[in-house]
Amino acid sequence: MSLRELYQEMILDHGKQPRNTGCLPHPSHSHAGHNPLCGDKIMLYLNEDEGIIKEIKFEGCGCAISMASASLMTEAAKGKSVSEVESLFNLFHRLVTEGESADDERLGKLSIFAGVAEFPIRVKCATLAWHTLKAAFENKSDQVSTE
Ligand code: ZN
Numbered sequence: 001m002s003l004r005e006l007y008q009e010m011i012l013d014h015g016k017q018p019r020n021t022g023c024l025p026h027p028s029h030s031h032a033g034h035n036p037l038c039g040d041k042i043m044l045y046l047n048e049d050e051g052i053i054k055e056i057k058f059e060g061c062g063c064a065i066s067m068a069s070a071s072l073m074t075e076a077a078k079g080k081s082v083s084e085v086e087s088l089f090n091l092f093h094r095l096v097t098e099g100e101s102a103d104d105e106r107l108g109k110l111s112i113f114a115g116v117a118e119f120p121i122r123v124k125c126a127t128l129a130w131h132t133l134k135a136a137f138e139n140k141s142d143q144v145s146t147e
Contacts, residue, residue: 007112015064018071020078022057029139033132035124035146040066044132051081058129065113065122070129072110082137089130096126 024030027045034041040062047055056074060067077085092110094100099117101107116126124146135144 004115007115010109010112011068012064014068014071018058018060018067020057020071020074021059023059024055024057029136031132031136031144033128033135033144033146035062035066035128037121037146038063038066038125040125040128042066042070042129042132044070044129044136046077046133046136048082048137051083053077053080053082053085062128063125065116065125066128069113069126072112073129073133076108076110077133085133089134092130093127096123 023043024045024047028048030043030045032041032043040060042058042060042062044058045056046053056078058070058074060070076088080088088106088110091101091104091107092113095102095107095111096113096116099114102111102114104111113126116122128146131146132144
């Protein structure tokens with residue numbers, strides 16, 4: 001199996017069986033996200049305590065890339081500080097738009113999305129969960145849209 005095939009397998013696996021799904025009863029932050037280009041929707045819930053993301057869950061429906069990205073984003077964000085997650089999003093954004101920083105060890109499993117850079121229309125699927133997380137921190141009351 002090539003590295004590329006392995007990455008596709010991991011995306012399909014997380015897309016079919018996303019981790020950290022469900023809702024939190026009393027989230028400190030929550031936000032809805034929508035990618036109208038593809039029809040991906042997520043609802044994100046998290047509990048932040050003293051700047052650390054203690055719990056994070058999502059509910060959603062959409063394509064395999066959007067669901068896999070939300071699944072891996074929640075895994076990556078849990079236990080991290082808000083500022084760590086913000087810099088991770090910057091790295092991830094460069095990864096999926098320019099294919100850069102794929103070898104950055106801070107990305108860990110997130111580097112499986114490097115191939116998305118070849119498909120610009122998929123970038124919004126891959127970044128939806130991250131945009132929603134950012135909006136949740138900023139406490140924007142409106143639904144975030146990738147458009
Ligand atoms: Zn999508």
